[in-house]
Amino acid sequence: MWRATLRNLLAHKLRLALSGLAIVLGVAFVSGTMIFTDTLSKTFDDLFSSTASDVNVEAASAFDSGLEGSGAVSTVSADAVDEVLEVEGVAAAAGYVQAEGVYVLDRDGAVLDTGGAPGIGISWEPDRQLSSSTLVDGRAPEGPAQVALDVDSAEKAGYALGDSVPVLTTGPRVEAELVGVFTFGDTGGSAGASLAAFDTATAQELFGEPGRFDGISVLAADGVTDAQLRDRVAAALGDGYTVRTADEQAAALAGDFQEGLAFVEVFLLAFAGIALFVGTFIILNTFSMLVAQRTRELALLRALGAGRAQVTRSVLAEALVLGVVGSAVGLAGGFGVAAGLRGLFGSFGLTLDGGLVFALDTVVWAVAVGVLVTVTAAYLPARRAAKTPPVAAMRDDHVAVERSLFRRTVVGSVVAVAGGAALVAALVVDDGSTAASLVGLGALALLLGAIALSPVLARPFLRGIGAALPRLFGTAGRLARENAVRNPRRTAATASALMVGLALVSGFSIIGASTSASVDALVEESLGADYVVSTAVGAPFSAEIAEQIRGIDGVEAVTQQRFGQAAFDGAPTFISAIDADTLDSALVLDYVSGGTEGLRDGGLLVDEDTAASNGWSVGDSVPAVLANGRPLDLTLGGIYAANQAAGTVVVSLDAFTAAGGEPLDRFVYVDLAADADAGAVRSQLEGTLEPYPVVTLKDQAEFAAEQRGFVDQLLLIINALLALSVIIAVLGIVNTLALSVIERTREIGLLRAIGMDRRQLRSMVRLESVVISVYGAVMGLVLGTVLGLALVQALATAGISRPVVPAGRMLLFLAVGAVIGVLAAVWPARRAARLRVLDAVATA
Known part of the structure; x- marks a missing residue:
């Protein structure tokens, strides 16, 4: 039987090749996705591991939001650095400053193209043992007029030592002389991000807070383990700080990254699954037709003594060989898919250094999926082949009896009705995530029902x-x-x-x-508002822009909007901070009760769903806390209908800033005076924004x-x-x-x-x-x-x-x-x- 099986495979090479191509494409996408995500993980794991100090100290957050960007300034003081230096077993310690939204401009004044990767500003650490950066040319920056750039950014922008480099910070725009070029981490790569380094005092002034740091890097003395030093530093500093070893710091960063990566992996694998699902129909059709064409041949095997099980195994063996070969070719094609994905993400700014990662689990999953899909699709044709009567071998006019469609009609109808019921249920439930889940289940059931009824x-x-x-x-x-x-x-x-x-x-x-x-x-x-000032990716920008716009003739109102996170009864949520005086001119809110006046003097506005879920009504006292631990004593002053521009919770800009909220705008809304020349005012607005190319003006x-x-x-x-x-x-x-x-x-x-x-x-x-x-x-x-x-x-x-x-x-x-x-x-x-x-x- 094995010889006959092999002969049949060789006799139908072209037919099976077309079916195998479906498996090749599906497996290529599965394996390519796994190779790409493994490469992505390794790139960042290596980066996090190589840049972590023996022990790292940061100010503790008041709550774990699980989201990037708390919108609250949470730093450590210079006194904390001094305390750490006094701890037994500390060989060296230094505070560091770092911030996103710091962009290098090229020679044409445009933001250096990173394809979407962040622009990061860092403080230069002169102690080589504590620094994650290594100079490859020039020297360290000193003073407010000097900067060092990572190698890739300097090459992309075409800057050489001694050139004047414009840098757009979250504070003012600066012009600095390029005095050094460096690599970052052990591998020298920064995953596509641009890095601009200033001396510590300048970094604090430009995108930090004078006298304070984002964290402290600590080096252990000889004979002291990272864990021992962590415990000693934590005991010395007390509450209010998060102290981690290098491994813990790298694991925490990698864990946050993996959460984001999981979505990408599931997203890509979902489409691979769709491809394999569609390919199943081709395999099913192919083997059904091959079995039908070989009716006499299979019946003759039965007449010669082959049992039903042998015939079934013969057909399944063909499917097994097809699955293995298709999986192997698809696995090779996965490298091409992974290379394409790396190029695609590289165009978005995510540069992956080093070669592609080919792990054993990729091989196992690729072969398992390809073989399982192929053999499963061939199972029903194999069973039909085994039922071919031996007498068919003696007749030229044997025709397979068309089976009734009654069973398929019943099953398909039941599944389709169940899918329709799930879709109807999704329309009446209030919870959005539950509704989306019901739609997903209903969609799958409806598709399967349609396939059965087709x-x-x-x-x-x-x-x-x-x-x-x-x-x-x-x-x-x-x-x-x-x-x-x-x-x-x-x-x-x-x-x-x-x-x-x-x-x-x-x-x-x-x-x-x-x-x-x-x-x-x-x-x-x-x-x-008549105009909106923002960045294309919603990144924060300097509040100086709003102040400059206020000075333009013809501008009647300027409204700043910032975002952050706060915890209400321990539950973190996004909040929007906005000018109470000009809110009504910037956004249109449909109030159910209360109004904009309720935002003043520690007021709070929420949408009606938030108010209903928390049992709040106008006049209630609603305490909250920012991620930096600073409290917000709020009073509910208004409830409005759902509004995507305002968000679900709005606090006043004054209250947010007083509690240590990040002093950076996300949107600035501009209203013109009734008698203003719109064209002339727009020209002045665009002229004001010209030094900030990442920020744009839109009607x-x-x-x-x-x-x-x-x-x-x-x-x-x-x-x-x-x-x-x-x-x-x-x-x-x-x-x-x-x-x-x-x-x-x-x-x-x-x-x-x-x-x-x-x-x-x-x-x-x-x-x-x-x-x-x-x-x-x-x-x-x-x-x-x-x-x-x-x-x-x-x-x-x-x-x-x-x-x-x-x-x-x-x-x-x-x-x-x-x-x-x-x-x-x-x-x-x-x-x-x-x-x-x-x-x-x-x-x-």
Whole structure:
């Protein structure tokens, strides 16, 4: 049996290669994702480990938000450094300052292109044992007019020692002489970030706080372990500090990074799973048709004494070999995928140094997934093969009996109804995360139900849409329709692969269109200001900009908005800090009770959901604490309807600043006087922002377009990944048609013998492919529309308030489905037309 199995594999190399290609693509994406994320993890693990001092001291946070950026200044004093130096076992200790939002400008005055990686300002540590940086040229910076840059930034900007370098800090913009170039960490890489180093006093002045540090690096004396030194330093400093060893510090940073990386990994693996799911249909179709074509051969094996189990194992062995080979090739292709992902993320600023990481678990998972998918898909055809009666080997006219679709209809209907019920439930629950989960479960159930019902729905659909084919294409059209209807299971399996891909693409298109429309509505309804000053990525910027704008003639009001985190009854949440005097001119809030006046003198505004969940009402005392431990004694002064621009909790800018909130703006809203010359004022505003190229001025339409840009970019990535499933679906159609041509060789010969020419034959195959593709496309678009609208409704609490179905794009997808049918039929149609008539008729 093993010899027969191998012979069958070699006899059907091309057919199996097309099926194997689906596994290759899916496994390549799985393994590529794992290789990329392992490389990403190693890059940052090495970076964190090489830059951590023996012991690190930071001011403790009042609560663990699990989120970056508390919005509160939490530092350690110079006295704390002196205390650490007195601890037994400390060889050296020094405070350090570091901050994001410090950008190097190139020779043209533009922000140095890091592709999205952060710009970081650091203090230069002269003690080599405590420093994470190593000079490779020049000397250390001294005084406010000198700076050192990392090697990559200096090379990108084209700066040499002695050049004047403009640096945009979170405080003022500075011009400094480049006196040194350095590498960072043991590997010398900074993962794409730009680094600008100043002496400690200058760093404190520019982006820190004079006399205070972000943390303390501590070096252990000989014979003292990191753990011993940690305990001694912690005991000396007392409460209010977080003291970690080098390993603990690296692990903490790596843990935070891994949380963010987990989303990327799950995101990419989800699309790999979709690709493998779609590929399963191709494997199922391939083995079903191969078994059908080998009916006499398998029956003859049974007649010669082979048992059912042997026949089943033979077919599964073919699948096993296909899975192993496909997994091996896919594993090799994973390196290409990982290299592509590294290049893609590198264009966004995440530069990964060193080679790709190839771990054993990547091999195990890739082979396991590829083999499991292939063998599972081949199981049902293998069982059918085993049931082939031996008498079939003695007959030329044996035809497999078409099984009833009753069971599939019942199961598919039950699953589809359950999916629909989950979608309906998602529309009535109040919790957004629960609604999204229900939509996910409902979507999966609805897809599985549609797949099960697809053969049932295929016949009436194909007969209906195919009714025009005989009129338009004559005999070729009628035969194409009948060929598609003849085996509804095969047609449904072929169309289902395309259905899944287009359902997801069209669903995300609806989400994208709805999000864009909701952004426009949000800006129109919530934004009262004429202009918005902000960075494209929402990074903080100097409050000096708002002060300069206030001095421009024609500007009536300037409103600063900052963000942070605070804990209410121990529960951390984001807060928005905004000018109480000018809030009403900047944002439009729909108050349920109270009003903007309630924000003054330690007031608090919250949206109605927050008030309801906490049982708050206007006049209640609501204590809070910032991450730096400073309290906020607040009184609820107003409750407003949900507003994405304001957020869920608003405090006054004065109260936030007094409690040590970060003195950096995220948005500045500008209102013009009624009699102001808008063009002249805009010119002055742009002139004011010219020294700060990272900060831009937008009117309401431009601001809405900028926000839509983030959504469009994300959807572009999602649709590019989903295109993989569509490509695999196309391979499935090609494979099915090719196998169908082989299966119908004698029939095609008879058609040619009675007068059908090659052109008509090619038309018949193409039309069959188009009908199947259009069926899959229509099913996919219907499902995608249902799922997209359900998810939009579930995300209403997240700000997606305008459901939109992009009709033009949906019609384009339908046209693409038809084009896919034409392209997929090119090779099978040529193969059918090139068959020799006599050889085809003589085929058994």
